[in-house]
Amino acid sequence: MSAAAELRLVALPGFAQVASGDDLAALTAQALSRGGLALRAGDVLVFAQKIISKAEGRRIDLAAVVPGAKATELAQSVHKDPRLVELILRESRRIVRFAKDVLIVEHRLGLIMANAGIDQSNVAEPAGGEFALLLPEDPDASAERLRERLHALTGCEAGIIISDSFGRPWRVGTVGVAIGCAGFPATLDLRGQKDLFGRPLRVTVVGHADEIASAASVLMGQGSEGRPVILVRGLATRAPAQPAAALMRPRQQDLFQ
């Protein structure tokens, strides 16, 4: 599916201090021209969830959150701030597993993830307040808006991926995954394709946007580098666009819920 023999990933500068209401597409167009890069058809831009949430005003002041009885009780089991647990429960359909320091939920979007994706790191705290950052309301829609606005600004059809870092069962460490996707296929369905020797392929569906989110995550880093936007160039993906929602396995098809 991907005929290119070379892939290039470039971190775009200038996103360290994104605030509510910022025009990320305009910031991206500026960062591209500062870097001497013109967007091309086939390029993909990977945005860290954090800056999408910041730009969309998803920052919550913990001082304004009153934990209910369920959150207060659960907070004791998982050793977390009851106000944070209250937010996690509000953002979730159900609790999947919990233990000391661990709270895995099904987010209202359908994502199985720790803490409903709510983040307290890299959230500015003016006047010493405590804030948390929720996921975007609808990351696929956020990606589509970014795609359209970048097209309007640059004349170019780029794919957009919104990435987050997820822990995983069975394996140590987080990896980048795609929680939003537009103008790009979230998965590649290889069913019916043959291998080098004409035998049907063992692997039939590839988590394409997840693999690209992981690739971008290597450059983004996790800490104070402030590199939340990565240009991916050289993909030769030929498949219809598909949102990141397609990466969520339906519960009845999952043996591990």
Place this chain on the structure above:
Amino acid sequence: MSAAAELRLVALPGFAQVASGDDLAALTAQALSRGGLALRAGDVLVFAQKIISKAEGRRIDLAAVVPGAKATELAQSVHKDPRLVELILRESRRIVRFAKDVLIVEHRLGLIMANAGIDQSNVAEPAGGEFALLLPEDPDASAERLRERLHALTGCEAGIIISDSFGRPWRVGTVGVAIGCAGFPATLDLRGQKDLFGRPLRVTVVGHADEIASAASVLMGQGSEGRPVILVRGLATRAPAQPAAALMRPRQQDLFQ
């Protein structure tokens, strides 16, 4: 941890027909010079598990496999060839889940994976025979041997990752993961590091080699392209080398077994 602002991935040519006993390090050195690339310190080479297994003679003739009673019974439930199921059971510590078309086991190496990683695609079938390809005996040791031999051939210390494609609970599609690693840190431990605003990082351990295996997988493709070796250049990882075994979560620390 990764200070570079740009990452380059290049598929190396010339690995379509790897056979038992082939010197992969020598083939890699040849492919690099054919591509006008000299290996540099800090480079990482990602090898698809399949060519490691082929070079190490891990191909099994299914005609020589006699399925036992357990394999024969299980084969009916999972709709697979009883001889293949026999091989899967021999390669496994235990069955984790099974259903029609699905057999998830704990491989003797500790990996939780489908079919014990046994592959029937892209395995040459002379004279119409049927063959299966087992994982390398010890992928971390395979990676270390490749690293040492490449060092001897090129004078350069490159990191080595051996990748495979794994399905995942909760998410659709396979992604590249690292099953072997040498001269490179399989995980990055960020505990104690601070974010942009001096707050402890939410993400504390990153599945670094898995993210790089996923990045390489985008270029490798799954089918007839025959691009099983990817050079990754531009990583600025500063951490001690650590084998891929570190990516396997101990069972007692896992809420999903």
